[in-house]
Amino acid sequence: MPLTTGQIINNRYRVAALLGQGGMGAVYRAWDTNLNIPVALKEMTPAPQADSRTLAQLRQQFKREAQVVAGLDHPNLVRVTDYFSWGESECLVMNLVEGGSLAERIQREGALPEAQVLEWARQLLDALAYCHARGVIHRDIKPLNVIITPENKPVLVDFGLVKLWDPRDPRTQTVVRAMGTPEYAPPEQYSATAEHTDPRSDLYSLGATLYHALTGQAPMSATDRMAMPERFTPPRVLSPHVSPQTETGILRALELPITQRFSTAQDMANGLHGSAPVTIARHTSPGPAGKRAGSPVWAWGLGGVALLALIAGCVIGAGFVWPAIRNNGQTDALHTPIAARDTPTRDATLAPQIIVVTSTPVPTLPPPTATAIPPTPVLASIVFDSYRDDNWEVYIVGENGSNPVNLTNNPAGDGDPAWSFDGQRIAFDSDRDGNWEIYAMNSDGSAVARLTHDPADDDSPAWSPDGSRLAFKSNRDGDWEIYVVNLADLSVTNITNHPADDRLPAWSPDGQRIAFVSDRTGEWDIWVMNVGGSVPVNLTNHPDKDFFPAWSPDGQRIAFHSYRDGNAELYVMNADGSNLMRLTNHPADDWSPSWSSDGLRLAFTSDRDGDNEIYVMNTDGSNIVQVTHNNAGDTWPVWSPVGYSR
Template identity: 30%
Template sequence: MPQETPGERLLARRYRLVTHVGRGGMGTVWQAHDEVLGRDVAVKEVILPHGLTDEERSVQYKRTFREARTAARLGHPGVVTVYDVVEEDGRPWIVMELIHARSLDQVIKQEGALPPKRAADIGRQMLAALHAAHDAGVLHRDVKPSNVLLADGDRAVLTDFGIATAAGDATLTQTGLVMGSPAYIAPERARGRTAGPASDLWSLGVTMYAMVEGRSPFERSEPMAALVAVISEEPDPPTRSGPLTPVIQGLLRKNPDERMDAIEAGRLLDDIVRAPTVDTQRTIAVEYTEAPPPPPARAETTPPLPAGPERTRVTPSVETGPSPDGRPAPRPQLPPFLAGVSPRRALLVAAMVIVIILAIAGIVWGATRGGGDPKPSSRPTSPPKPTTTTTTPVKTTSSSTPPTSPSSPSAPAGTHPYKDPDGHYTMLLPDGWKPKSQDSNGDYFASPDGSAKVQIARQEHANSSALKDWEEYEPALRGQYSGYRRVNLGPVASGRPVADPSGRNAADLEWTYDAKGGRMHALDRGFVMDGHGYAIAVYAPDKDWNRTLAELQPLFASFKST
């Protein structure tokens, strides 16, 4: 570049350089003024390393022109706008939208780790920009905090498509050369394999990890060490990510075929950003009823909603104490279809039921009395409770479906009766198993040695399909449990307490996962009984699973709603 000071240099007789604003791996960025349109712009000056041959220099210039074409085709608010590209001194200069903002990298260094909700908002803006780029056939290939600008109101803008690839463009990367930042590059690219949209999503996951933890999990002192970590090491679990944990873990699956896709990640990020505040989470809605008041509820607090992809559904979780293996207890989920209805809707439904009952009573009274003088009415009789028809058990379709046996009026040997203190259900509890705790998420029971546990949760009303909600929810569950592997997801074709071959009123989700003490096994059965929604979740070491499930057979077989 000629020895001209900023303010003197005029590019293409139009763009006057004003001041230097930043430097990246491929060049320097200047604030400039467009003398024709009278507006400030950003100009990227491409600076190539010394020692390149003429052929290599030509290739790099072609790369820069390609960057301009790539970014110019992306008309999206989350992608920096390219206005023009000019050639001067035999090399390209890219004219772009000027955004007065700090980079995300600067924000993290100056402010430290970001709160999960703020990180989720920034992440979903980045995801929207990447999704638009992928739809246009463009891969970014260098997503990282320094390539994200945060403007006023945390508007996130993705910049520097300097190593982007576009469909139809021939590759300009030298054979064996990996472009991008090692601590943010996807494993498949670190191995020299073909990149795809999932590769950008990996980098987004690492960026969100850096937002909440303050650094990339693969950050090392040497670039090669970072590449080795990306390929062969699992990242340390994030400790400050809160509800972002399932998203981060889903995006950081090393196999791109198993990596969380943009649609699922976007939905989960939307849920986090739109989630109610802690204050609203602690507000309990009370439904009005004319029935006699229930027994006084024990004093309890309502914890914040558990981390995960829950939307507007009520999803109980286990207590936050340590699990039998010593690590914080996982959060088993009540199927989303067991969500409650609003108080207003409950009042409306109650009013409709009363009107129908009165109408039926009038018809019956008129038919039996033959139009004579009415007698004083007696106390109204409540309508009978709806009951759930069950099928006769034939053969268990899953290895984990509890065997069936007729319940006995008296407790069989090795069991003792248990009645929910709130009067919602009764069952037989194996001897040695004891109630452990109770909170707004359910009741908890522990085995004699504490290695296994059961959670029983209840909702007043249930939604339409247990199986459908399990199918929708399972992808998020994969992100919550390390080493998640599905064993079974399907309708409860036979078994207790409810069998339903259609899966509408009863469905099982069974999986195994890694814990500090070894491999764990879990079964969560959601079902409808007497119009109420229930879930019975069992957690036990995988090596003891068959024994534990056999021991809990009386509990499943005898469970009754009261």
């Protein structure tokens, strides 16, 4: 059963938000109540189809990996800090890595500068040398698994395919033969009976990652290169700025025969940085002697593939996704989900051994077709108001501005959208029944339902984290107050009941508080209260107008816009009102902030190009990017939760 916001796990970790989900598990942003720090909590749940013996082996393997990776301590590796069983699940706790993935950087900027890529490569190769010296092979290096921190440091995450390796006994200790991502996986990673992965397999994957970073294009998969060797394009053909020395080093790392690659991570570092000469084998066929050019030299293990499908990412070999996290840092790229998996260092007592799941003979199959390649992770989406169809409608657009779709498409006015925390529903207000009421629909625009029924106006809905209630503002008592509608029976409760105006409610991620805007002091300020309306506290208390509070996903900060500097600008503060920081500084108006689900960026409305459009930026105010380009007016952006795709 999925964990819920506010739930305390193992008497220590309070769940704050779902960060990502994959086959048989999920990653949550959580709060360590002992140390008062944010963490990433990965929950692995067993596949119901797997038999008890397999599940026991999987749990044992997962625990061993946790013990191995938890012992790794390197500045360019993610760390495991805790491991425990929780009901039917196994849980890992990891440090929260700040930044955005290398995949995001490439997606946004294309081919990256060689000097920068080589510096990242130097640090990653140092991390790999550290891992390999301790008998740990990563086996899933790719741009999505490299996080670039605000300090421009690469951090390697997702040890989900980790293998314990002994140079004297190159047998795997994994339960399933997880294959990695085709563009970055070496051919031996698919081998059922012949070659096995060793440290040179990681060097292939890093070489493919560097190829992608320097050219802006992922390389051909190993299987395609064996089938069509003439179609492989060297890096300098795509990016002439790449130096011959760097190209030679990458091609050496990408050799299909494992024996023709660099022997160690240090050798590759020396080759890329010019401290040692590099040569590459010249051959016309990727196959071994006795094979025709282009014929495959490996076969799929049916038993491994069947088990992988059976447990669908349970414990080992799962692509669990979680966004790169930031507490107060910036990221250079738009967000896509990031695979993060931690497991620990090699203990001398953990002698490598094969864990056999089945003794069934392993037949061979031809290489997978293109349809077997996993889909590219989906960008997050933003819903917003727009007047582009000559009345206000609710639209959805990719976070990079792609594929805008009208979700409401009604002659009346629809606006003020709000995502449910699980990403399944969108609430909004509409005057389609003669006055403004609260409605909700599925995230694709279907199943529209009216939730309030009052002659007064109800608008500005905000979901409770558990999806059972909606807060909204209404003037049904003569002035604007905050109300809550219970979605089970549509009963409505007034929770403010104050002679001043209270507006724009925003539910905290832990479900305990509601932020709102009020003029009870004579000026518009950001307030916060308990869910029932008790203990209202003025957080800003400023003579100028403060509007539109938006909680960060971990509940630690609140963004808002303010006119305290003469025009609407974006600010952020701690949830207790301290540590105020101005984020934007532009002659135009910037307003209505919304956090991305990973807490890395803010979407907002601005008229800096002459009309209202949707923009995104890092949460320190840097890297502002315009998302929409329509002169009709786009406002009120709200970022989708992690896990939503369309």
